[in-house]
Amino acid sequence: MDKNPSLRIAFFGRYTEGATGIVRSIFMGLHELGHSVYEINVAARPGLLKNPHRYQGGHGPIYIRWDLVESEVEIFKPDIIIFCAGGLTVEPNILEKLKREYTIVGFTLSDPDVFPTVNQYAHLFDHHTTNSVEALEFYKKKGINNTILMPFAIDSRFFVPRPIDPKLKTNVAIIGHARENRINIAQRLVKEFNTKVYGRNWPFDSLGPVHGEDWFRAAYSTSFLINFPKTGAGYTNVKVGVFEAIATGRLLFTEYFDEMKRFYDYDKEIVGYANEEDLIKKIRYYIDHKDEAEAIAKAGQLRTACEHTWEKRLAKFFRDAKIY
Structure with a gap:
């Protein structure tokens, strides 16, 4: 060609x-x-x-x-x-x-x-x-x-591994700004797990917004990343953060919605959740089943490199x- x-x-x-x-x-x-x-x-x-x-x-x-x-x-x-x-x-x-x-x-x-x-x-x-x-x-x-x-x-920079920052090492991370529909889940995750939250306007202590190499350090220092698909105007959308997170080889948890199936297979390349309780249950499961978590995350990363x-x-x- x-x-x-x-x-x-x-x-x-x-x-x-x-x-x-x-x-x-x-x-x-x-x-x-x-x-x-x-x-x-x-x-x-x-x-x-x-x-x-x-x-x-x-x-x-x-x-x-x-x-x-x-x-x-x-x-x-x-x-x-x-x-x-x-x-x-x-x-x-x-x-x-x-x-x-x-x-x-x-x-x-x-x-x-x-x-x-x-x-x-x-x-x-x-x-x-x-x-x-x-x-x-x-x-x-x-x-x-x-x-x-x-x-x-x-772009290709997202696939370049960064060392884990001991100060940021955590099981779960949310990298995004506060919105009303995110706050309760974020508070629950902070309570239930070793969780770090980044971004603006959270009504509790957070690590603030991260850009550039600070973003990479935050993403590469966690095991799991959480995606919230609602936009500011209330639409459900596949956001750029989905691809950024998966490219790092972290396991992404996101709400179930049909458009996501155009890009990734649930339970093979990403993990879907139906509600707050389902998310908590699945995070606990994958903390206890690290090999399964890593296999899904790596499959998602490979598909991202091939297609996205x-x-x-x-x-x-x-x-x-x-x-x-």
Whole structure:
């Protein structure tokens, strides 16, 4: 099979979650595919942004002030311009001009939550992606036909083993911010097991948010990681944390829901739970059956390496969009 051509890509993104965040991970995936990527981190250049509606959390539009980046993009001579999440785009008249010279792509990574605003401009891109099966149907019902499903994934850094930090070593870890539906379970896990909790706004002592190498130390220093599939807006979704956790070779526990079956097999690659009591029971079981726990975790890690990397996701997107 012929190797896919190398593309020149101007990449606009905001690294809200630091070096291990999803936007940075996509940037790394583009490099792993062999593309030449010109990076514009808008968090480091806040003067580039115009946000007339005060949007945040992935909602948009948040406009790039094109007059401030036009010359550097022209010097780079990209084939493609990617606006990677965060509601990023340019004003419609500028977008139409750019589409005459480049292929323009918008990645949305916070669906379905941000669909109510993103659907107002997603159709203006040459190609648009959503992370959500449910949101894909929302776009279709709106008559938005340029949107392609691109589920979450990870880059190769997540497979590189890190040493266990004795100060963080634990049976169970929750790496995520507090939400109402998570608090009772988290408190129960802290009570029942050797559990560490990371993230913001927990109503009890936690170790705070972790990014970059701190995230890796936390993940690699636990045996089990817990996933909560509800989004902030109450949707059930396969989140990026699922792939990040499984890539480290830790055993992931997540609520049962159908969409997860598209990616992993319950009880073979991940462990599902029906409710709080079921989760407690299963954690106890796998603490006592470490060989079984390790076999499931390793099977999940292998499937992640084979199927769920950004290199593979992005290559499929470029093929589906007929950019290759």
